[in-house]
Amino acid sequence: MKSNPNIAIVHDFLMQSGGAEEVLREIKALFPDAPVFTLAYDKKRVPPDFTEWQIEPVGWSQRLPRMHKWYKYYMPLYPTMIEQMDLREFDLVISSSYLVALGVLTRSETAHLCYCHTPMRQAWELYFDYKHGYTRTGFRPKRELFKFLYPIVFNYIRMWDKQAADRVDFFSCNSETTRRRISKFYGRPSDVIYPPVHxxxxxxxxxxxxxxxxxxxxxxxxxxxxxxxxxxxxxxxxxxxxxxxxxxxxxxxxxxxxxxxxxxxxxxxxxxxxxxxxxxxxxxxxxxxxxxxxxxxxxxxxxxxxxxxxxxxxxxxxxxxxxxxxxxxxxxxxxxxxxxxxxxxxxxxxxxxxxxDAAVFREKFHRWATERFEEFQRNL
Incomplete structure (x- = not known):
């Protein structure tokens, strides 16, 4: 890898602790000086060690009412929000994406490597499951409104998501299952690196x-x-x-x-x-x-x-x-x-x-990131 590249990490949300956040923790350990950009951050809902990182939430998330409770209703805004992350100063951007993190804008001289947990479930693989879930609860006017709006919103989001995937230079993913989804929905190859388990x-x-x-x-x-x-x-x-x-x-x-x-x-x-x-x-x-x-x-x-x-x-x-x-x-x-x-x-x-094991993930991910960044640099 180029000596001392300026690296940024992008993760969809920092408002919970789950498997995606375990992956993020290991990536951050490999690149400890990299700031973490995210759509929204709640330090009360993440592991304590996360609060020691340099975290850069999108400015919009600080102004949207009750973001941490109503975040699913703000979905139509996320494509625009993720594109407001200013990453011009970085040589390498690593996105950890299960929603829209893959859609960040980077310079032509910046390598964008994406670890994809899954193409957006709500728009692709589990579209009808989520649609049913959103439209079967709440009072009737709300159900009817969601039933009308959901297909319209996600038709737009699917088109944006496919276009956003084209901005990624190289994909890796967490399983053969996800690799097949990336191939079908995005038409892109990806390398499987199983997620870390301690x-x-x-x-x-x-x-x-x-x-x-x-x-x-x-x-x-x-x-x-x-x-x-x-x-x-x-x-x-x-x-x-x-x-x-x-x-x-x-x-x-x-x-x-x-x-x-x-x-x-x-x-x-x-x-x-x-x-x-x-x-x-x-x-x-x-x-x-x-x-x-x-x-x-x-x-x-x-x-x-x-x-x-x-x-x-x-x-x-x-x-x-x-x-x-x-x-x-x-x-x-x-x-x-x-x-x-x-x-x-x-x-x-x-x-x-x-x-x-987490050690296996660290070794494989570091080797993959190094090789892909060097390949990108050779082709500039």
Missing amino acids: TENFSPVKSSEIEDYFLCLSRLVPYKRFDIAVEAFRRLDLPLVIAGDGPQMSDLKKIAGPRTKFLGWVSDDDKRELLRKCRAFVFPGREDFGIVPVEAQAAGRPVIAFGAGGATESVIDGQTGIFFPEQSPESLIEAVKAFDKMDFDTDTIVRSAYRF
């Missing part, structure tokens, strides 16, 4: 310490399909623990059986203990990759997952977990019954998780 933070317990419950753990939003798990375990009359919070909590509680327990948000320490001691981790959604199933394996626990998306890249069917073929309670019920008759080797499960 496997050293997890360790298995003795078999005698495994407790009698299955576990779901994530944000409670519709596309995660926790409704499938809740319904399946109600019919099975088996204990299910759900850790996490989100807008679907009340709907899930309405269909839950007496042996389903909702914990809400849990700390990292509690999360580790839940993963270590569950009978199995249940993953009913279709994710771009999915870090928590890898964490479960690092803790030595098998995964029962819907057999599509990123889970097919992290779980080895019959060795570190089991897949169910359809997103339905019936399919999951059959998988749980099959799981009860299977034996899993804890050491095999843990070793499989090491493929996704």
Whole structure:
């Protein structure tokens, strides 16, 4: 890489802590002097170490009313907002994008490398899921308004997103699932670099310490399909623990059986203990990759997952977990019954998780960024 290039990092939002933010943390560690540009920043909602960074939120985000609560309603503004980031002074821009970060404007002499968590779900892969979610809640006039506006807004956003993808010089992504989406929606090649998992933070317990419950753990939003798990375990009359919070909590509680327990948000320490001691981790959604199933394996626990998306890249069917073929309670019920008759080797499960260790990510991402930046420089 050019000696001492001036580097900037761009990330969609800094208002939560999830898998995308774990990737951001590792990229920042590789380039510690790089400022982080973002659409909006709330230091109360990010990990404490993030507050020590030089963070540059877009000026608009400081003036929009109740940005942190109403952010999804400001979606039509995000393409314009991301284009207001002034990155003229930088030689290299690295975007961490799941929404619009890939759309920043850079000079012709500036290399733009994008780590794409997924092409914008709301506009592409999960368009109808999100449309249904936005238009089925609230009072009737609001539902009717969203039903009318949603297709119009996202028709424009899809066109902008495709054009914005053309501004990226090189793509990398978090899974083969995402690589295929980038190819289909953007017509661009990308290199797969699996996201980082801190496997050293997890360790298995003795078999005698495994407790009698299955576990779901994530944000409670519709596309995660926790409704499938809740319904399946109600019919099975088996204990299910759900850790996490989100807008679907009340709907899930309405269909839950007496042996389903909702914990809400849990700390990292509690999360580790839940993963270590569950009978199995249940993953009913279709994710771009999915870090928590890898964490479960690092803790030595098998995964029962819907057999599509990123889970097919992290779980080895019959060795570190089991897949169910359809997103339905019936399919999951059959998988749980099959799981009860299977034996899993804890050491095999843990070793499989090491493929996704954070150290592996750092080495691969740094090599990729260096090689692509040097290629860009040669072609100037």
